[in-house]
Amino acid sequence: MTSSTTSPTAPRIALVTGANKGVGRAIAQALAELGNTVYLGARDEERGKAAEAELREAGLDARFVKLDVTDEASVRLAAKHIEEEHGRLDILVNNAGISTPWRTPSQTPLDEVRSTFETNVFGYITVTNATLPLLRLSDAARIVNISSVIGSLTAASSTDLEGSEDFPDGKFPVILCHSVSKAAVNSLTLMYANELRDEGILVNAVSPNWVPTDANYNTGNLTLAQGAVMPVRMATLPDGGPTGTFTSSSISGEALDLPW
Numbered sequence: 005m006t007s008s009t010t011s012p013t014a015p016r017i018a019l020v021t022g023a024n025k026g027v028g029r030a031i032a033q034a035l036a037e038l039g040n041t042v043y044l045g046a047r048d049e050e051r052g053k054a055a056e057a058e059l060r061e062a063g064l065d066a067r068f069v070k071l072d073v074t075d076e077a078s079v080r081l082a083a084k085h086i087e088e089e090h091g092r093l094d095i096l097v098n099n100a101g102i103s104t105p106w107r108t109p110s111q112t113p114l115d116e117v118r119s120t121f122e123t124n125v126f127g128y129i130t131v132t133n134a135t136l137p138l139l140r141l142s143d144a145a146r147i148v149n150i151s152s153v154i155g156s157l158t159a160a161s162s163t164d165l166e167g168s169e170d171f172p173d174g175k176f177p178v179i180l181c182h183s184v185s186k187a188a189v190n191s192l193t194l195m196y197a198n199e200l201r202d203e204g205i206l207v208n209a210v211s212p213n214w215v216p217t218d219a220n221y222n223t224g225n226l227t228l229a230q231g232a233v234m235p236v237r238m239a240t241l242p243d244g245g246p247t248g249t250f251t252s253s254s255i256s257g258e259a260l261d262l263p264w
């Protein structure tokens with residue numbers, strides 16, 4: 005990783021999509037605990053307001069904003085709301101994702117692939133493009149795209165993953181929707197990183213590792229707070245920090261470079 009110069013100071017203005025539960029909520033909480041103002045993007049008002057109330061109860065500056073990543077009008081309205089309240093955005097965490105049943109390619113109905121891409125891929129692009137004008141007004145804009153090692157083409161193309169912490173049985177799991185959508189997230193991360201590099205906007209793909217949420221039947225080897233460590237680190241990178249990277253972190257918070 006590139007070394008840093010100055011660190012952006014709190015309070016920063018952050019937007020986390022899919023922040024009413026799971027990984028997104030944990031990232032939102034951790035960003036708010038650093039003293040930042042965090043917009044909790046949620047498609048359901050009741051769930052979004054419930055998360056907002058819990059975090060505000062803990063003394064954090066968390067603000068629900070209605071945002072369905074598959075609905076461009078709702079994304080535009082959310083961006084307008086943030087613009088009216090702050091005039092800029094410093095941190096965007098594209099996190100909202102859906103998880104369809106884990107099926108092999110030959111067993112996956114096309115509708116499931118389409119709906120997964122609508123949220124996990126097109127949703128990231130929609131929110132990024134809608135908020136870029138606000139991010140460009142920040143003096144330290146950071147974009148974090150939540151990805152997964154299951155999107156790694158390098159790992160998928162390896163025939164021997166024995167000894168890997170991520171794939172202890174030595175095999176890459178054959179799950180179409182999740183893998184292919186996260187491979188696309190990795191690709192779009194690099195495209196945005198390259199486009200925005202000269203503007204100093206840092207764009208990175210981060211895996212929360214494996215944490216218990218509704219999306220994975222509440223399995224996992226890290227806690228939600230541990231899963232939020234690397235996304236938060238990349239969201240608060242100092243100027244001159246890395247861009248176009250794919251990372252995660254271990255239980256102890258040690259940074260892990262993931263293969264593309």
Ligand SMILES: NC(=O)c1ccc[n+]([C@@H]2O[C@H](COP(=O)([O-])OP(=O)(O)OC[C@H]3O[C@@H](n4cnc5c(N)ncnc54)[C@H](OP(=O)(O)O)[C@@H]3O)[C@@H](O)[C@H]2O)c1
Pocket residue numbers: 021022023024025026027028045046047048051071072073074099100101102123127150151152153211212213214215216217218219220224
């Ligand atoms: N859990 C893991 O171990 C793991 C590992 C690698 C990567 N990830 C990634 O982490 C991210 C979060 O997943 P999670 O595990 O926290 O799953 P989760 O608990 O199911 O949370 C998903 C979140 O996304 C929201 N969402 C879904 N569709 C949306 C839409 N159209 N607009 C706005 N929000 C929407 C959900 O809102 P509702 O409550 O309204 O459904 C929920 O808040 C995903 O990108 C996932 O791929 C997770």
